[in-house]
Amino acid sequence: MDIRIVGVSKAFGRTGALRGLDLEISAGELIALLGPSGSGKTTLLRVIAGLEFPDTGQVYFGNEDATGLAVQERQIGFVFQHYALFKHMTVFDNIAYGLRVRRRGTATEIAARVGELLELVQLTDFAARHPRQLSGGQRQRVALARALAVDPRVLLLDEPFGALDAKIRRDLRRWLRELHDRTGHTTVFVTHDQEEAIELADRVAILNGGRIEQVGTADDIYDRPATAFVMSFVGDTSAIPVGFDGHRPSFEGRAFDTCLLGPHRGPGLFYVRPRDVEVTAPEAAAITGKVRTVHRTATGLRTQISPGTTDTLIEIELDSSAKVKAGSQVGLRFLRGRLFGVRG
């Protein structure tokens, strides 16, 4: 089922407002809504579910205008961040709940369907347990099976891995991807974790301030960020204010050579990834800076350098063997970066 969101605004959602937002989700797609807290991503998910109603705009399920449909009528599957399992029911009864309240089939048919789902989420032996007797990852899978039981037209997941620890998170992520590939449900999930969004989703929609900044594949978003927000939100970046002399950007009056990505040519902010900056001897470089801090990380060194006279900081990643000392003066060479005009 493809879903179209047209011009949706919502003044006060529980988490963030939406301002005239459009989004098309194709059938069978796995799409991530990524954004900082308060960006409206959870509100958007709840609007699709029918748990919130937009002030203006439409939500279409296929050709059907679902804007006015109550949550019960939308036939969606929703997995809550904290699972919201019925703790007075067994795993079996939790999964059967949707089938029972909708009177889908006889007790035997329901039992058979629940059995299939238990197998799908690999919890066959846990049917008689209560939610409090399960681990976080198991509860998450019960919540998923419960949502899938009613054959949802779209599966909606709110921060599905938010409450789990890192290892289980990675396993479940892979497992969810496999599950999606097998069942083919149109799936929308909300996350604030860019790694999760990019690893798991076919496409990522990046939200900021109640609007969509960019929708695209991981490559689009990493390599062709549409806005300065996307550039700085996805992956690490540093930004320095620059002028422009017609060919080259300049920092504090000194023009420097670099490979300029993106369409914008003119004064604005110059964004650069930590791996796209080289440290050179200060004598030959157009831009020099003072090393402020040096930290060891898992993969190398991360240093912060302040170029020029302002308090702008540039983050750089170096090999652990690099000889950089805090307080020393170094030259900076920007291999590539992206210019964005300052908005407004």
Added chain:
Amino acid sequence: MLKEPSAIPGFGLAFGYTLFYLGLIVLLPLSALVLEAAGLGLDGILRIASEPRVYAALRISFGLAFAAAIIDSVFGLLIAWVLVRYSFPGRKVIDAAVDLPFALPTAVAGIALATLYAPTGWLGGLFAAYGIKIAFTPLGILIALIFVGLPFTVRTVQPLVAEVDREVEEASATLGASRRQTLLRVILPIFAPAILTGFALAFARAVSEYGSVIFIAGNLPFVSEIAPQLIVIKLEEFDYRGATGIALIMLTLSFAILLAINLIQAWSRRRLGGV
């Protein structure tokens, strides 16, 4: 067991204090009562229970206490729900007002209710116009018992309403359940143990209530005379044996009922997955 870090020192000591304290405060007076009544023998007690006036009073006491506790449970849940789920001006004031029946001397409550519901009172007058008498009838007793029991049912359910996540209701709705289905299949089962606790407390309070009832009851034998009132009458007639006999019957009945409620609660807790 002693090595486990625990805020209250070791099991032995804590258990000893528990027994001593319960013994001194609860069991000692009650056993004095039992001893006094023992002089009657089982025959004597049964004879007292089958006195028509005593039997009627016991029926009125327990029957009305039961009805009052049920009414309080329903409205206690509603009030707790409103106080937790909605914010509105004056919520704090209403929240505090719920406890007033605890704080008010029961006699004051009784006199206030009697004045209000008497045929000449504000509310009593309204009903009297339709031929309904409230004060000095079992209906008046019921109102007094509802009044004193309400705080128990609100206060036992309130923390649970605050604790249960709204997402559980939303989850039920996303799965296609109507409001009624959500209420019957999700909300009430989760609240059941707390509602039962509130019911038990309100019931126990109502059975033992004296002060607020006697002013509004009218105390007509066989109609609106409660068992505690009958005890007082027996005492005034210096029939101490008879008084303790009724007391022992009340005690036994109350204990049996509270024990049953506790067992039902344990059972419903187990269904919640072993709290």
